Amino acid sequence: YKWTQWMFVQLFRKGLAYQKTGWVNWCPEDKTVLANEQVIDGKCERCETVVEKKKLKQWYFKITDYADRLIDGLDSLPDWPENVKTMQREWIGRSTGAEIDFTIKETGEKLPIFTTRPDTIFGVTFMAIAPESPIIDRLNLEGEFKEKVEAYRKKVLLRTEIERTSADTEKDGVFTGKYAVNPFNGEEIQLWVADYVLAGYGTGAVMAVPAHDSRDFLFARKYDIPIKIVIHPDKNTALDLSRMDDAFTEYGVMVNSGQFNGLFGKDAIEKTTEFAAENGFGRKKVNYKLHDWLISRQRYWGAPIPIIHCPQCGQVAVPETDLPVLLPDVKSYIPKGRSPLADLPEFINVKCPECGGKAERDPDTMDTFVCSSWYYLRYLDPKNDSEPFSKEKVKGWMPIDKYIGGISHATGHLIYFRFFQKFLKDIGWVEDEEPARVLFNHGMVYDARGEVMSKSKGNVVSPTGLMETRGIDISRLGMFFTAPGEKEVLWSDDVITGVEKFVIKKLFRIIDRFADTESIDLK
Ligand SMILES: [Zn+2]
Ligand SMILES: [Zn+2]
Incomplete structure (x- = not known):
């Protein structure tokens, strides 16, 4: 996350990362703030608790400065699904x-x-x-x-x-x-x-x-x-x-x-x-209906915000040579309503990089969606330790030919990564205005109870487990038979059982019958 912190510093220098006190979405169960994009029907996207409003000082990215380009750019994406483009237009709400x-x-x-x-x-x-x-x-x-x-x-x-x-x-x-x-x-x-x-x-x-x-x-x-x-x-x-x-x-x-x-x-x-x-x-x-993107979180797991608060100099970005600001070890990760890092004096108390006086680190961490806003660029140059990525390599590979993701990201990640792409273009790191030429929305996979399978819900059926018990051919064939890639799937073991019967009783018997034959004229 060194380079995610570097991204934050670039945004901060351009006035696009700023702190303000305002009414924010607060999940009383997870004890952290949520971006508007993470509130679904008034409930927390992770735990489905009804979200409350709280007045807090938080960090924001000024995505609203890009509202026009985010809307107008959609016209240059004929190979993005119409429904995703409509959702983004309505979310930005010009x-x-x-x-x-x-x-x-x-x-x-x-x-x-x-x-x-x-x-x-x-x-x-x-x-x-x-x-x-x-x-x-x-x-x-x-x-x-x-x-x-x-x-x-x-x-x-x-x-x-x-x-x-x-x-x-x-x-x-x-x-x-x-x-x-x-x-x-x-x-x-x-x-x-x-x-x-x-x-x-x-x-x-x-x-x-x-x-x-x-x-x-x-x-x-x-x-x-x-x-x-x-x-x-x-x-x-x-x-x-x-x-x-x-x-x-x-x-x-x-x-x-x-x-x-x-x-x-x-x-x-x-x-x-x-x-x-x-x-x-x-x-x-x-x-615009679009608000600035609230990115600070009061939880442990996330890239620490690379800012030092100095009583003399105000908010000072951690010098790039001092990055990354490492997550310190803590005894308890359990959120208590404020960042667990706030209770670690050895982390919080630092010298101001500008005046050398007593100062304090920002205790909050960044939303995981900040990291995922530019990972596709890092994937092109993952071992680079002198810069976030090589401009040359990125120039050779970008834009993404086909980006695959679920519709659930339509007004979240799929707006955020377009925002990052445009910002990185403005500061001379990439050349394309849009990150992905084609967007393919795969269908969601639902479990037998009709709930979307997701990492955060823990109801995912692991393909590896399936392959171990049923074999690779049957698992693959089973997945192909359930539905085309863009359709949603209600996953049940019956599908696999049906395919298994077909393979064992029909296909394998045919193969067995010709197993001893020297050569077969397949025509
Ligand atoms: Zn929650
Ligand atoms: Zn200072």
């Missing part, structure tokens, strides 16, 4: 729209809001803020409102992201007693805290247009918040609020919108955005 600056009435604080539908701006009747958002702390809430909001925030933090955003669960929220001002018409709108807004998306607050957004519509009906129609389907069809049981979410003609009345669809979006820009309270903006 949307174009406008950022509009609302103002909090009481404090004057500017509240920039991202929206893909600035043409509905005159229909905003409330604003919904994520319960985690620091915006709430700055509202100076008092008395009854403060109590209610704080109690609500605590309650929501126990809910999973899925519960909060799924279309099937009822959304709730609480009024803060404060108002924001819509810069387009000066109207005062209610500020709510609502569970369906996630802190990581945009600024952690959304403008709510109940007449033209289904979630906002349900929320407004539930709490008796005004609903104002500002889009009609076309010039001859008007909406009637008393007959609506859902929002009208399509494009249409702007109404009740002052000077913008009569504008339609894309044109309406452009004109309203331009107006906001000209008047200094808005701008065109691209937004």
Whole structure:
């Protein structure tokens, strides 16, 4: 892992590895943080415990700087399966729209809001803020409102992201007693805290247009918040609020919108955005769902993060000549909520490489997915001890002709290794923009109970064991017979038994019959 640490140092030097305090996914069972990509349906990918949110200082890779290249690069990969490309596009979640600056009435604080539908701006009747958002702390809430909001925030933090955003669960929220001002018409709108807004998306607050957004519509009906129609389907069809049981979410003609009345669809979006820009309270903006990649872990097994914290110099990268930072021996690997390395003074206490003063090593280790983000390059030059790999060798072999992996990595490893490839290209170590020309998704193998076989679950049937008991020919033939490579397989011993009967009772008998013959005319 010396060279994984070297990779970290390169990213750190370019400002692409950084530490920040934020809400992170925390597995209470494994006692470590998880990347968003490691949370499946609100549960820990390893142990299936419901994931909690915790506020912690962690290391991130700034993968969001590469969001456009990660999306646009997919168009240059005709031999990647469509479903994987779609999953990556949705995971990165690029949307174009406008950022509009609302103002909090009481404090004057500017509240920039991202929206893909600035043409509905005159229909905003409330604003919904994520319960985690620091915006709430700055509202100076008092008395009854403060109590209610704080109690609500605590309650929501126990809910999973899925519960909060799924279309099937009822959304709730609480009024803060404060108002924001819509810069387009000066109207005062209610500020709510609502569970369906996630802190990581945009600024952690959304403008709510109940007449033209289904979630906002349900929320407004539930709490008796005004609903104002500002889009009609076309010039001859008007909406009637008393007959609506859902929002009208399509494009249409702007109404009740002052000077913008009569504008339609894309044109309406452009004109309203331009107006906001000209008047200094808005701008065109691209937004992404992709977050930066959380890579620090509070467990023993992983490459130690090669950073020294110095009270004088701040964060200092371990000099490349001092790499690797070796994992020290520990008595107990059991995670206790912080890295086991944090309890080893002989590991933690070091001299600052810059000023020579007293300093401390970072106690965290890196997610294993950091190592796997560039292993394919090391495989081309595994014994090199003077550099991560030889540029010449890599130039000769790369890109990968055919990369084989499971669909479960679609929005994890298969994004991470593309990110590393692009970064290494930017710093002059590789030449190709994409690591793999062809991607082949093999089918997953399920055990007899219908569970995916995986190393982390320990339910894998070992091919070696099978070959020892059944023989190599029968094992191989059995695997070929179960399914084509891209299909999923429900593995059971019956398949092998069937193949075994065929081989022993039919094939071997035929062979036996001709065993003594001198030569056979196979035609
Ligand atoms: Zn877990
Ligand atoms: Zn120092």
